[in-house]
Amino acid sequence: MPKIGPDTLAAAVRKTVEETPVTDIHTHVYDAALGPLLLWGIDELLTYHYLVAEVFRARPDLAYDAFWAMSKPQQADLIWAELFVKRSPVSESCRGVLTVLKKLGLDANTEELSAIRAYFAGQTAAGYIDTVFSLANVSKVYMTNDPMDPLEGPVWEKGFQRDPRFLGVLRVDSLVMNWPDGAARLKPRGYDVDTSLSGRTLGEARRYLNEWCDRINARYLAVSLPPSFRYPDEASSLTTLMAKAVFAVAKERGIPSAMMIGVKKLVNPGLQLAGDSVGKSIIETVERICCDFPDVKFLITMLARENMHELCVAARKFKNMVPFGCWWFLNDPSLIREITAMRLELLGLTFVPQHSDARVLDQLIYKWAHSRAILAEVLTQKYRDMLEAGYELTDERLQRDVRILLDGKLIEP
Ligand code: FIX
Ligand code: ZN
Numbered sequence: 001m002p003k004i005g006p007d008t009l010a011a012a013v014r015k016t017v018e019e020t021p022v023t024d025i026h027t028h029v030y031d032a033a034l035g036p037l038l039l040w041g042i043d044e045l046l047t048y049h050y051l052v053a054e055v056f057r058a059r060p061d062l063a064y065d066a067f068w069a070m071s072k073p074q075q076a077d078l079i080w081a082e083l084f085v086k087r088s089p090v091s092e093s094c095r096g097v098l099t100v101l102k103k104l105g106l107d108a109n110t111e112e113l114s115a116i117r118a119y120f121a122g123q124t125a126a127g128y129i130d131t132v133f134s135l136a137n138v139s140k141v142y143m144t145n146d147p148m149d150p151l152e153g154p155v156w157e158k159g160f161q162r163d164p165r166f167l168g169v170l171r172v173d174s175l176v177m178n179w180p181d182g183a184a185r186l187k188p189r190g191y192d193v194d195t196s197l198s199g200r201t202l203g204e205a206r207r208y209l210n211e212w213c214d215r216i217n218a219r220y221l222a223v224s225l226p227p228s229f230r231y232p233d234e235a236s237s238l239t240t241l242m243a244k245a246v247f248a249v250a251k252e253r254g255i256p257s258a259m260m261i262g263v264k265k266l267v268n269p270g271l272q273l274a275g276d277s278v279g280k281s282i283i284e285t286v287e288r289i290c291c292d293f294p295d296v297k298f299l300i301t302m303l304a305r306e307n308m309h310e311l312c313v314a315a316r317k318f319k320n321m322v323p324f325g326c327w328w329f330l331n332d333p334s335l336i337r338e339i340t341a342m343r344l345e346l347l348g349l350t351f352v353p354q355h356s357d358a359r360v361l362d363q364l365i366y367k368w369a370h371s372r373a374i375l376a377e378v379l380t381q382k383y384r385d386m387l388e389a390g391y392e393l394t395d396e397r398l399q400r401d402v403r404i405l406l407d408g409k410l411i412e413p
Helices: 009-019 032-037 042-046 049-058 064-068 072-085 092-103 114-121 125-136 152-158 181-189 199-216 237-253 269-275 283-292 305-317 333-347 363-388 395-406
Strands: 022-024 138-142 166-171 218-225 257-261 298-302 321-323
Touching (some): 009 363, 009 395, 022 363, 042 114, 049 064, 049 072, 049 092, 049 269, 064 269, 092 363, 125 138, 125 363, 138 363, 152 199, 166 199, 181 199, 199 218, 199 237, 257 283, 298 305, 305 321, 305 333, 333 363
Parallel strands (some): 022 138, 138 166, 166 218, 218 257, 257 298, 298 321
């Protein structure tokens, strides 16, 4: 195989990263069979909670209730006017909308949305999924499935023909957070639980997890945890449920347990979904869990920038932990660059550089376009350093490395 030299390196890396299909290991997009849960189109893009938070910064005079009383198209019109017309769309979330429209061949330099809305009016969900997956070069996505969601649970119970591009993930927040809320959700579903965390209750919680892992063919179990989450913590219902239900079922089934740690929920309730914030977690909790459950593969991402280096070092200590993604408030070019370089330097190719966390289908287009550009930039520098140290890079080796980073196999059992 011909060797890649310093002069052609950047172009070769960029081409390979662009052309390597991605498996997106954490999203909030859904198989079209789940109907209204699958969000797509310009009004959903513009009312994404990241942009909701930003429009209130541009319009601090706007009352939360007044905004929430608007229809979704009215909210989208306001966000477009304030963040794209009256000001340049400088933020990462705004630039994302520009990238989506450009990739779709639509003109973003417009003061109102009628022409863009007309494009989406001509799409079907099924057809648009194909368009988005192709433009984003995404082969598969992992969903976030909550059987206790009143909209989602019944669709699974009825059953539907699965789209193989949408992989199941059992999200357990509704079970484990704010106990005994989970008990109140389990009881009417026929699980013999009480508000204590007796052996019977924990056994029934495991039965719920197993039954739903079977039903959705869950590839891993997932939860979002506050920065205050501690393990061990005998006094904590959350910790008991995680250790004796979630990790136990993950081990029994041989599937990973994903923890997304560091969210402070609703610091500003007026913003609704946009009201969550970030808190620094303690890495000792992650270290103790990885140490005490050596047979479970843990997929970990943390929300505070300050936790990123500690997570890398913890990954060096525990081979059963895979750090993943630049999550939420870390999903910005300046921080993705810093985190990805640190991970390559400390972990080689043994981490998952990114997930999209897309809540709107179209976002797959921009979240992967933006992240691929930075991954290519950082990888190029690493390979440049290696060439200078005498390493011989070929297309075959480059394609192999990028596949390891993007094909999602690192999180498979
Ligand atoms: O808990 C999660 O899965 C978070 O990613 C979401 O709750 C959050 O709203 C989000 O979409 C961040 O990107
Ligand atoms: Zn998420």
